[in-house]
Amino acid sequence: MKDKTINQEPKRIRFYLNDELNPLDDKIRDDISSVVRTGKNIWIAFDESLGLERLELVTFADNQQSYKKHAHFKLEDYIDLVDDSEVDIEGLAYDDYYLWLTGSQSKKRNDVDKEDDLKEQIDDLSELQYDYNRYTLARIPCVPNKETGDWELHKETPHPENKDITLRAAQLKRGKKHTQLSKKLSKDRHFEKFMDLPCKENGFDIEGLAVNGDRIFLGMRGPVLRGWATIVEIQVKETKKGKLKLKKIGEEIDGKTMKYRKHFLDLKGMGIRELCLQTDDLLILGGPTMDLDGTISLYRIKDGLKDEEYSITPEVERLFDVVKGAEIKKGKDKAEGIAPMPNGDLLVVYDAPVDDRLIGETDIEMDIFPYAPYK
Secondary structure, three states: OOOOOOOOOOEEEEEOOOHHHOOOOOOHHHEEEEEEEEOOEEEEEEOOOOEEEEEEEEEOOOOOEEEEEEEEEEHHHOOOOOOOOOOOEEEEEEEOOEEEEEEOOOOEEOOOOOOOOHHHHHHHOOOEEOOHHHOOEEEEEEEEOOOOOOEEEOOEEEEOOEEEEEEEOEEEOEOOOOEHHHHHHOOOOOOHHHOOOOOOOOOOEEEEEEEEOOEEEEEEEEEEEOOEEEEEEEOEEEOOOOOEEEOOOOOEEOOEEOOOEEEEEEOOOOEEEEEEEEOOEEEEEEEOOOOOOOEEEEEEEOOOOOOOOOEEEOOOEEEEEEEEHHHOOOOOOEEEEEEEOOOOOEEEEEEOOOHHHEEOOOEEEEEEEOOOOOO
């Protein structure tokens, strides 16, 4: 299949953000890592935070639209956190009145502090660090308020369409330095050699999330194997203790059925930066695995991944480029999240935004790309 890459000219939409809701000193607009839409609201993840930000779509008299009415939701009100380290939320998804989120579940290497002496700088590059909250995969009930129409998070609430069902916040079983999934993958023939490598160094690094019924898809920024990117698929069930537990869904190896599936995609060396579902199609934001500039592109798998033990997709439809790295500004405008708008177009959010996106001290403009099915 040939690439069907076309030039797409986005329009801008403004986010009105309130940094006073952020308990940290960092500006929210500088570190947005994922986005998902529920009705008139969008939810954004801010890398350094321990919460989620909700905005509301507002239409003005001239039909211009913006996202305003910023509200902050603390994750500790709904799920268990280990400490005050960052969750590093890299994926958000919504399905059947649950908002899903995942941390990167990765290690990280210390960065160089240029104010340190030479020895300290060299020592910094030798040190790996755990942020224990990164090992989080959770779902939180998310239902609309009948009076305001805003979608709200709950620890527990009745299902809006079936009062016999109770929606409960829950998270995947975990230890301090792993989840049930990362522990399983540490013995996997494709992943085991990468589990101790830090993120952004082709180490294990989750940066995409999509949910369709029982099927949960995790997009891997790393590892990339000989140019092939990976989506790990899982299914979960809730235990009596209110935790999520992996179900057996994968191939049988040595008489044991695996609790995950692997789907390999030829993205020509790119890792997965985000996933989302648009009707039945699976959209993939692909970009560099390493911490460097480069083209970030949108791909599509028509009708999504088949419900099989595993798959390999040698030809993935490439729709268009979102940004081209250093052509804009070195180290800036890293596309991190995508979400379908009500009309089907795609909202794209960026980490480390370029200056011309910034408005005042707190606000930012993101992109909306036209999107239509390709034949």
